[in-house]
Amino acid sequence: MTASIASRLILSLTLSASTIIAIALLVDYRLSREEILERLRVDSRLTVVDVVQDLERLLRGIEGNTRFIAGILARRQGSEEEIAQLLQEAVLHHDDVFGATIALARGQSAHPNGFAPYYFKQGGGVAYSDLTEGPVPYWQRPWFDDAASSGEPRWVEPYFDAGGAEIYMTTFSVPAFTTDDQGDQRLYAIVTADLTLEELHRYLKRLELGQHGIGFLVSREGLVMSSDADTVEMRPWQEVLPESQRQQFWLDMVNEAEPGKHTARHSDCAVVAGPCIIHMTRLQHSGWVLGVIYSERDVLAELRAYEYKVIALGLLCLAVMAVVVNLLTRRITRPLSALALSADQLGEGHLDTPLPQARGGDEVARLVQSFGHMKEELKRHISDLEQATANRSRMEGELSAARDIQMAMLPQSGRASEHCADFLLWATVESARTVGGDLFTYSLQGRKLFFAVGDVSDKGVPAALFMARSLSHLQHPGNRSPGQKLAELNNALVERNSNCMFVTLVLAVLDLDSLELRYASAGHPPPLLLHEGRSICPLQESGPATGLARDQAFPDNVLQLSPGDRLVLYTDGVDEAFNSAGEMFGTGRLAAWLDSCAGQSLAEAGQGLIEAISHFAEGVAQSDDITLLLLEVPRPTNQRGHQRSFHLTPDVIAASLDWLVAVLGPQLAPEAHSELQLVLEEVITNIYKYSGLGEQDTVSVALTIDDETVRLTVRDAGRAFNPLQDGRRAALGADIDHAEIGGLGVHLIEQLTDRQHYRREGDENCLELDRSLITTEDSTGTRS
Amino acid sequence: MKLDTRLVTDPDRSVARLYLAGALNTDTAPAFEQELQQVLASGLQVNVLDMRDLDYISSAGLRVIFKAAKQAREAGQRLAASHRKPHIEKVFEILKALPDMAVFANDQELDDYLDAMQARSR
Numbered sequence: 001m002t003a004s005i006a007s008r009l010i011l012s013l014t015l016s017a018s019t020i021i022a023i024a025l026l027v028d029y030r031l032s033r034e035e036i037l038e039r040l041r042v043d044s045r046l047t048v049v050d051v052v053q054d055l056e057r058l059l060r061g062i063e064g065n066t067r068f069i070a071g072i073l074a075r076r077q078g079s080e081e082e083i084a085q086l087l088q089e090a091v092l093h094h095d096d097v098f099g100a101t102i103a104l105a106r107g108q109s110a111h112p113n114g115f116a117p118y119y120f121k122q123g124g125g126v127a128y129s130d131l132t133e134g135p136v137p138y139w140q141r142p143w144f145d146d147a148a149s150s151g152e153p154r155w156v157e158p159y160f161d162a163g164g165a166e167i168y169m170t171t172f173s174v175p176a177f178t179t180d181d182q183g184d185q186r187l188y189a190i191v192t193a194d195l196t197l198e199e200l201h202r203y204l205k206r207l208e209l210g211q212h213g214i215g216f217l218v219s220r221e222g223l224v225m226s227s228d229a230d231t232v233e234m235r236p237w238q239e240v241l242p243e244s245q246r247q248q249f250w251l252d253m254v255n256e257a258e259p260g261k262h263t264a265r266h267s268d269c270a271v272v273a274g275p276c277i278i279h280m281t282r283l284q285h286s287g288w289v290l291g292v293i294y295s296e297r298d299v300l301a302e303l304r305a306y307e308y309k310v311i312a313l314g315l316l317c318l319a320v321m322a323v324v325v326n327l328l329t330r331r332i333t334r335p336l337s338a339l340a341l342s343a344d345q346l347g348e349g350h351l352d353t354p355l356p357q358a359r360g361g362d363e364v365a366r367l368v369q370s371f372g373h374m375k376e377e378l379k380r381h382i383s384d385l386e387q388a389t390a391n392r393s394r395m396e397g398e399l400s401a402a403r404d405i406q407m408a409m410l411p412q413s414g415r416a417s418e419h420c421a422d423f424l425l426w427a428t429v430e431s432a433r434t435v436g437g438d439l440f441t442y443s444l445q446g447r448k449l450f451f452a453v454g455d456v457s458d459k460g461v462p463a464a465l466f467m468a469r470s471l472s473h474l475q476h477p478g479n480r481s482p483g484q485k486l487a488e489l490n491n492a493l494v495e496r497n498s499n500c501m502f503v504t505l506v507l508a509v510l511d512l513d514s515l516e517l518r519y520a521s522a523g524h525p526p527p528l529l530l531h532e533g534r535s536i537c538p539l540q541e542s543g544p545a546t547g548l549a550r551d552q553a554f555p556d557n558v559l560q561l562s563p564g565d566r567l568v569l570y571t572d573g574v575d576e577a578f579n580s581a582g583e584m585f586g587t588g589r590l591a592a593w594l595d596s597c598a599g600q601s602l603a604e605a606g607q608g609l610i611e612a613i614s615h616f617a618e619g620v621a622q623s624d625d626i627t628l629l630l631l632e633v634p635r636p637t638n639q640r641g642h643q644r645s646f647h648l649t650p651d652v653i654a655a656s657l658d659w660l661v662a663v664l665g666p667q668l669a670p671e672a673h674s675e676l677q678l679v680l681e682e683v684i685t686n687i688y689k690y691s692g693l694g695e696q697d698t699v700s701v702a703l704t705i706d707d708e709t710v711r712l713t714v715r716d717a718g719r720a721f722n723p724l725q726d727g728r729r730a731a732l733g734a735d736i737d738h739a740e741i742g743g744l745g746v747h748l749i750e751q752l753t754d755r756q757h758y759r760r761e762g763d764e765n766c767l768e769l770d771r772s773l774i775t776t777e778d779s780t781g782t783r784s
Numbered sequence: 785m786k787l788d789t790r791l792v793t794d795p796d797r798s799v800a801r802l803y804l805a806g807a808l809n810t811d812t813a814p815a816f817e818q819e820l821q822q823v824l825a826s827g828l829q830v831n832v833l834d835m836r837d838l839d840y841i842s843s844a845g846l847r848v849i850f851k852a853a854k855q856a857r858e859a860g861q862r863l864a865a866s867h868r869k870p871h872i873e874k875v876f877e878i879l880k881a882l883p884d885m886a887v888f889a890n891d892q893e894l895d896d897y898l899d900a901m902q903a904r905s906r
Contacts, residue, residue: 653810677840678842688810744847744879747878748878748879
């Protein structure tokens with residue numbers, strides 16, 4: 001799921017709010033806990049103090065009473081009746097005293113078993129029991145013996161009063177001494193008062209201890225007299241605390257407890273679950289230890305419950321907040337989502353898509369307004385762009401048409417290839433832009449070949465227009481010398497040339513019989529000559545560029561050519577081509593190329609130079625138009641040869657047939673003439689339709705004639721295809737129902753020529769077709 | 785080189801005569817094909833290609849005639865050629881084109897044929 005603004009807002013707000021709540025709760029819990037525990041410490045101390053005071057008062061009361069009786073006995077030993085009376089009153093009038101006895105020491109009573117009447121509370125009245133009747137003599141019982149042997153008043157360890165009241169109790173025993181005549185003291189009796197453990201338990205229950213809090217009272221000797229149990233009990237504390245590890249802890253605490261000193265611990269006590277808060281002190285007279293144990297868990301239970309309530313409330317608030325944030329963000333983002341949809345539509349080009357309505361003046365509304373503005377601007381911009389594109393494509397169309405027209409002004413549309421018996425010529429123009437200012441032309445008048453190469457200042461459309469103007473003035477000079485012709489051209493171009501455009505050019509006339517080359521230059525680089533395998537750059541006398549000032553002189557230069565010589569005319573786009581390092585191609589590389597291409601055909605050599613320049617410039621845009629014209633004077637042979645390349649345009653068949661008719665002239669019989677045309681048409685038609693080549697590609701047609709044979713050689717760079725074997729070939733002679741339509745051409749080619757040969761040369765198909773010119777019966781045998 | 789045509793029809797005898805002048809080659813064949821289709825579509829019984837002024841024919845031209853002849857036969861029509869120049873005739877012969885196609889050297893042969901056809905249909 002992609003995180004929407006709503007979900008991100010909800011997530012971040014919930015996270016931060018819950019973090020804040022959690023921290024606040026934690027702090028609150030900590031502080032409240034400390035406070036509660038502190039309050040508990042104070043409260044428990046106060047409670048313990050209260051209970052201790054109560055207990056001490058109780059005990060002091062009992063002690064005081066008992067000591068008083070003992071004091072009476074010490075001064076005046078009453079009769080048995082008086083003693084019984086005293087005891088009855090003591091029990092009856094002292095609420096806290098359960099029972100009391102006065103046990104006479106041995107020898108003080110006339111009875112052999114001694115005298116020990118015991119009065120105790122029973123029902124609403126006072127009951128009597130004679131302690132002398134037990135199985136053990138009473139002077140051996142602890143309540144008697146302890147006080148008797150120590151001679152001090154004592155609280156006896158709690159015990160079960162078997163044979164007496166049959167309950168748990170503890171007893172305060174006070175010895176009463178008499179002084180004889182010699183001043184010696186003799187034990188007269190032990191006076192006791194009993195306190196039931198139930199009474200102690202009741203006092204302890206006044207400690208408010210909560211559900212898990214325990215109040216306890218432990219005797220000097222470690223008997224637990226009261227604890228959390230509902231009934232009275234009496235157990236050694238080791239029994240209550242079976243865990244030996246904690247026994248030492250308790251022992252230490254009990255030992256630490258001193259009368260009037262409070263011992264407090266906050267630790268694990270093993271009595272209640274979790275940590276405990278323990279408070280302890282020792283009673284003054286009895287030496288008993290009174291303590292309280294609070295369970296921390298119990299004390300904090302309310303706090304916890306409160307915190308849980310707060311957490312639940314916090315969660316509820318978070319949920320409500322999430323819902324509110326969700327509603328709020330959806331309300332805010334709804335227009336944004338609608339805007340995104342509209343923007344998608346806009347992006348797909350539907351510029352009339354309506355934008356969502358945005359009310360108010362908030363950021364979203366401003367965004368929608370901006371979008372609306374952008375949409376309008378985009379519309380306007382696209383409309384402008386469409387206009388500009390239309391203008392541009394119209395301009396490009398016009399320029400492209402202009403290029404076609406300009407190229408059509410040049411011989412063979414700017415890529416000329418001419419093979420005659422007397423000369424071979426190859427020329428090309430490579431414009432730096434769609435149209436350019438370079439030109440070349442040639443024409444044959446009688447035995448004189450006129451040719452020229454020129455370069456108009458500047459490039460592009462102005463240069464192209466001036467080039468057209470220059471070209472219109474360049475026709476064969478007739479009997480005038482090249483220099484005179486140049487002077488005429490110069491005067492013609494000076495007229496109405498306010499822009500001061502100019503043309504540099506070389507204009508030459510070659511006499512095909514004498515091989516004398518006469519040429520004049522108007523500020524143009526001189527021709528290069530390849531003679532006997534070496535390049536020569538002849539010195540030339542040059543006039544100024546044409547078109548600038550009238551009546552200029554252009555001296556003629558004369559150069560005698562020999563058969564096998566090659567002449568190169570070029571424009572400065574060749575030697576002044578620059579590479580990325582800013583170096584110029586230069587005449588040195590040009591001469592080196594000329595030396596190296598001696599064995600190649602003119603087309604190969606010329607194409608090689610164009611490629612060399614392109615390789616040299618390597619990625620740098622062509623800066624100037626390039627024009628190259630190569631002329632070769634062939635060594636004499638008895639062959640007459642013609643060659644021409646044709647672009648594979650729709651009129652290629654008409655153009656090639658026209659050329660064939662022109663080069664054949666009247667030298668063949670009409671029948672051979674017509675049949676050769678038919679053969680060439682079939683071959684060219686095949687290539688045009690099936691070679692896979694386009695209009696930029698050419699087909700080369702060569703015709704050689706000697707006295708016996710005429711040979712047509714056709715080359716194309718299309719896919720490898722041998723029409724003699726691979727071509728579709730209709731079965732001949734079938735009746736109309738079974739006759740095939742198509743596949744006829746190859747039959748005509750085979751029947752109308754005497755020898756057919758196909759080979760693949762490199763990337764080219766080469767088809768050679770020979771037709772014998774000797775019309776004997778034998779040689780025509782294969783032909784009908 | 786171009787091809788000029790002229791159509792003369794004789795509905796009474798159900799004859800169409802298409803005069804060809806110039807060259808019937810790759811360039812001119814497509815237009816000629818359309819024209820010949822129209823002539824055949826008019827439904828006349830006998831359709832004669834008069835080649836007295838035809839200087840040149842290539843395989844592309846013959847292909848069109850082939851196709852038309854086949855079509856005519858299926859429709860119960862006849863396609864014939866007349867007045868072929870020697871080199872045109874030679875091309876026909878090389879390709880052994882249309883052995884069963886009626887060919888007339890001159891007007892007399894053509895007229896005789898047409899009369900015979902008419903006599904047969906009566």
